[in-house]
Amino acid sequence: MPGKKICIVGSGNWGSSIAKIIGKNVKASNRFDPVVNMWVYEEMIDGRKLTEIINTEHENVKYLPGHKLPKNVIAVPDVTEAVKGAKVLVFVIPHQFISKLCDQIKPHITEGTIGISLIKGIDEGPEGLKLISDIIREKLEIEVSVLMGANIASEVADEKFCETTIGAKNEANGHLFKELLQTPNFRITVVHESDTVELCGALKNIVAVGAGFCDGLGFVSSSTFLESCGVADLITTCYGGRNRKVAEAFVTTSKSIAELEAEMLNGQKLQGPQTSAEVYKILQKRNMINKFPLFAAVYQICFEGKAVKEFITCLQNHPEHM
Ligand SMILES: NC(=O)c1ccc[n+]([C@@H]2O[C@H](COP(=O)([O-])OP(=O)(O)OC[C@H]3O[C@@H](n4cnc5c(N)ncnc54)[C@H](O)[C@@H]3O)[C@@H](O)[C@H]2O)c1
Numbered sequence: 065m066p067g068k069k070i071c072i073v074g075s076g077n078w079g080s081s082i083a084k085i086i087g088k089n090v091k092a093s094n095r096f097d098p099v100v101n102m103w104v105y106e107e108m109i110d111g112r113k114l115t116e117i118i119n120t121e122h123e124n125v126k127y128l129p130g131h132k133l134p135k136n137v138i139a140v141p142d143v144t145e146a147v148k149g150a151k152v153l154v155f156v157i158p159h160q161f162i163s164k165l166c167d168q169i170k171p172h173i174t175e176g177t178i179g180i181s182l183i184k185g186i187d188e189g190p191e192g193l194k195l196i197s198d199i200i201r202e203k204l205e206i207e208v209s210v211l212m213g214a215n216i217a218s219e220v221a222d223e224k225f226c227e228t229t230i231g232a233k234n235e236a237n238g239h240l241f242k243e244l245l246q247t248p249n250f251r252i253t254v255v256h257e258s259d260t261v262e263l264c265g266a267l268k269n270i271v272a273v274g275a276g277f278c279d280g281l282g283f284v285s286s287s288t289f290l291e292s293c294g295v296a297d298l299i300t301t302c303y304g305g306r307n308r309k310v311a312e313a314f315v316t317t318s319k320s321i322a323e324l325e326a327e328m329l330n331g332q333k334l335q336g337p338q339t340s341a342e343v344y345k346i347l348q349k350r351n352m353i354n355k356f357p358l359f360a361a362v363y364q365i366c367f368e369g370k371a372v373k374e375f376i377t378c379l380q381n382h383p384e385h386m
């Protein structure tokens with residue numbers, strides 16, 4: 065049986081890095097056709113077509129300069145030509161262009177074609193949020209998986225180690241994509257919750273913009289938060305620490321924090337409730353309790369009998385939302 069033909073729909077920074085991986089991987093597997101098409105949005109670079117440069121110099125000099133692409137990756141300027149005969153489509157373009165592109169390629173999609181979206185973004189639909197993978201699914205009537213992860217294109221192209229997540233509702237497709245995309249330094253985990261994977265990838269970009277605003281305004285030195293003491297410790301403590309363990313038991317047993325500390329920690333001491341009391345005192349003195357509703361709510365639940373089921377109201381009543 066001939067191997068499945070791949071078309072990479074897109075050739076920007078991430079698309080070109082992925083082309084480097086796919087071009088190499090298809091040669092090592094008999095499940096894929098050894099020649100890969102890559103759709104390139106044509107543009108002129110110093111009087112030459114970008115597709116011509118890629119097909120002769122095997123480098124995307126505009127979007128991923130300094131990295132050679134495998135010679136079996138062929139740049140194709142006409143998207144309808146690029147997808148012809150392809151059974152596996154890898155979508156990797158900025159999300160604002162996906163809808164129009166799907167309309168263009170729909171007449172050339174054959175039965176049994178599958179897709180994977182590496183596109184981080186969302187669209188707006190009549191009933192609210194619309195996933196990019198849903199646009200592809202609906203317009204092309206194909207099965208679509210997604211791949212999202214903490215992946216900077218140039219680092220992946222440099223073969224630096226990183227991990228990524230494939231979300232695949234169809235397990236067999238997930239494993240096919242893993243075979244197509246995994247390398248020793250680009251490690252893939254396949255999970256079933258495709259929509260969650262896609263939402264993570266899309267929404268983190270908004271946080272990234274906010275982080276940039278903060279840095280631009282000189283609010284905080286984000287580099288310190290990236291040390292072990294910052295975000296890493298926050299994640300660690302929320303998963304595996306004593307504070308969260310006792311707080312969970314506080315809800316499920318209805319015992320006091322002091323009782324649980326004695327029962328569960330065998331003389332070890334919790335720091336969170338006490339710290340919340342200290343911070344609360346300072347906030348009170350400075351008339352700033354309203355500005356830190358989460359800190360205030362933790363204190364009031366631990367020490368003032370506030371009902372824990374009201375915890376979420378501290379966020380609902382955040383002054384920023386009023
Ligand atoms: N760059 C990264 O590090 C990275 C990593 C992970 C995911 N992603 C995601 O991958 C997706 C694609 O990003 P990228 O970095 O490959 O692209 P990019 O930011 O390099 O985008 C430029 C690409 O868009 C094409 N383009 C320009 N005008 C167009 C048009 N009218 N129609 C169609 N295409 C047009 C350009 O030719 C070029 O290929 C995005 O959703 C991005 O969030 C990027």
Ligand SMILES: O=P(O)(O)OC[C@H](O)CO
Binds near residue numbers: 213214215217272
């Ligand atoms: O360069 P950005 O902000 O588009 O982010 C790139 C990747 O999504 C990081 O995971």
